[in-house]
Amino acid sequence: xxxxxxxxxxxxxxxxxxxxxxxxxxxxxxxxxxxxxxxxxxxxxxxxxxxxxxxxxxxxxxxxxxxxxxxxxxxxxxxxxxxxxxxxxxxxxxxxxxxxxxxxxxxxxxxxxxxxxxxxxxxxxxxxxxxxxxxxxxxxxxxxxxxxxxxxxxxxxxxxxxxxxxxxxxxxxxxxxxxxxxxxxxxxxxxxxxxxxxxxxxxxxxxxxxxxxxxxxxxxxxxxxxxxxxxxxxxxxxxxxxxxxxxxxxxxxxxxxxxxxxxxxxxxxxxxxxxxxxxxxxxxxxxxxxxxxxxxxxxxxxxxxxxxxxxxxxxxxxxxxxxxxxxxxxxxxxxxxxxxxxxxxxxxxxxxxxxxxxxxxxxxxxxxxxxxxxxxxxxxxxxxxxxxxxxxxxxxxxxxxxxxxxxxxxxxxxxx
Ligand code: HEM
Numbered sequence: 583x584x585x586x587x588x589x590x591x592x593x594x595x596x597x598x599x600x601x602x603x604x605x606x607x608x609x610x611x612x613x614x615x616x617x618x619x620x621x622x623x624x625x626x627x628x629x630x631x632x633x634x635x636x637x638x639x640x641x642x643x644x645x646x647x648x649x650x651x652x653x654x655x656x657x658x659x660x661x662x663x664x665x666x667x668x669x670x671x672x673x674x675x676x677x678x679x680x681x682x683x684x685x686x687x688x689x690x691x692x693x694x695x696x697x698x699x700x701x702x703x704x705x706x707x708x709x710x711x712x713x714x715x716x717x718x719x720x721x722x723x724x725x726x727x728x729x730x731x732x733x734x735x736x737x738x739x740x741x742x743x744x745x746x747x748x749x750x751x752x753x754x755x756x757x758x759x760x761x762x763x764x765x766x767x768x769x770x771x772x773x774x775x776x777x778x779x780x781x782x783x784x785x786x787x788x789x790x791x792x793x794x795x796x797x798x799x800x801x802x803x804x805x806x807x808x809x810x811x812x813x814x815x816x817x818x819x820x821x822x823x824x825x826x827x828x829x830x831x832x833x834x835x836x837x838x839x840x841x842x843x844x845x846x847x848x849x850x851x852x853x854x855x856x857x858x859x860x861x862x863x864x865x866x867x868x869x870x871x872x873x874x875x876x877x878x879x880x881x882x883x884x885x886x887x888x889x890x891x892x893x894x895x896x897x898x899x900x901x902x903x904x905x906x907x908x909x910x911x912x913x914x915x916x917x918x919x920x921x922x923x924x925x926x927x928x929x930x931x932x933x934x935x936x937x938x939x940x941x942x943x944x945x946x947x948x949x950x951x952x953x954x955x956x957x958x959x960x961x962x963x964x965x966x967x968x969x970x971x972x973x974x975x976x977x978x979x980x981x982x983x984x985x986x987x988x989x990x991x992x993x994x995x996x997x998x
Contacts, residue, residue, distance in 0.1 A: 591615055592623065604979040605756060606875075606903065613904040619889035626761045629897040631876075633904040635911070637887055638932040641879065641900045642940035648883040651942070653897065654763075657754045657878070660774070663810050664817030665945070676814060677945065679804045683731060683797035686948045692730050693956060699725040700957045702737070704964065707993050712970050715989035719830035722957055723823040730949070731797040731818055732784055743780060749773035750816070751824055755980040781812050820981070822946050828873035828982040829864070829954050835985045836867055836918050838969030843920065848966075851959045862920035864954050868936035870918060873982040875903040877938060902935050903983070968992040 598607030612620050618634040650669050652658055658667045665676040703721045707713055728736045749770055759765050785808050793799050801811045837844040850857045876899040885892040892898050907915045911933045937944035970990040978986035
């Protein structure tokens with residue numbers, strides 16, 4: 583480790599935890615105090631945390647062979663053989679099978695559908711109504727992901743699927759299980775079974791019916807058993823919608839807090855097909871509030887970094903959040919300044935990693951960015967958004983980094 587911790591660090595970490603209401607506060611204190619390399623000082627949970635361009639490059643590219651994505655935690659318990667939690671050849675096979683459906687060349691085919699799902703959700707909004715953009719964004723993202731990957735319109739099933747999906751997300755979110763791995767979690771059994779039954783139903787229907795050119799079809803044609811197909815479907819549906827939900831919701835938080843940017847952006851998207859400011863706002867939201875704020879690994883072979891060595895067998899995280907707020911790299915790191923992304927790259931490689939990096943970078947990065955662009959353009963063209971009760975909003979560390987307790991905004995149809 584680079585330095586010895588100050589004697590009152592434990593107390594300050596605790597205070598930051600209480601003040602921020604989540605482990606994000608302590609991570610910031612530790613990062614400020616210890617630099618790019620530290621270990622979380624809890625008795626039953628003591629992962630190493632690294633951040634910054636050099637460590638990110640090592641974790642994502644140069645020393646990635648020493649690391650495993652499969653861990654002993656609820657993410658692995660839930661997704662079981664999902665592409666996110668397996669390694670080696672097994673990982674490569676699933677990834678190769680699913681990549682074509684998410685390839686940039688495939689994206690134009692989803693564009694119209696993405697806008698149609700946004701329209702469908704906001705057709706239900708009344709003039710002057712206060713809506714929670716966290717909830718509404720999730721509806722849009724779920725409709726999109728099921729339609730794009732499984733050719734399934736879940737419009738009428740959404741009310742029944744809503745709770746099971748939120749339960750699946752809660753199951754993999756940080757919680758008491760971190761300290762007490764054997765904690766019984768009986769309240770999850772029924773909803774997770776319900777979600778599985780739905781996915782197995784989709785597989786059975788597809789096997790019995792006509793083919794559709796989508797991700798589900800690719801898995802069926804690769805001859806995987808139903809259980810493996812279920813694991814990939816659940817992985818893609820959670821990784822592919824919870825992240826987009828968080829991104830959309832954070833953009834609304836930031837625009838609500840910066841009305842002049844919202845005004846300028848609304849004008850730009852109303853007048854143009856392409857909006858450089860919108861791209862910059864999305865990038866800046868991903869910098870300040872990266873939906874996946876840490877990458878989780880198990881060390882198979884000692885990892886040698888400039889600041890220290892992480893021994894085999896340990897759990898480690900690379901912190902995207904701390905990387906994106908590093909004052910040594912980002913000018914006014916805490917400030918919302920979309921303009922910083924308007925002039926091309928200004929910071930070193932691996933200093934901006936909202937989608938990870940290297941061979942296991944996000945498989946849905948292009949899909950997620952197109953979705954955000956199209957949905958935001960549509961909503962901003964159609965409505966004015968006015969923040970309500972924004973003072974309570976704070977980042978919550980769930981499966982993704984999410985604005986809680988919600989993003990309430992009054993919506994007014996535009997009349998131009
Ligand atoms: C704004 C949207 C998104 C963000 C910010 C995001 C972020 C990330 C990040 C940071 C990683 C790498 C994590 C690590 O290194 O530990 C990742 C991996 C992954 N993402 Fe995304 N993601 C987004 C959208 C999507 C979408 C739309 C899908 C699927 C349709 C998806 C599926 C996956 C999968 C399967 C992986 C694991 C890839 C592998 O291990 O080969 N993501 N994502």
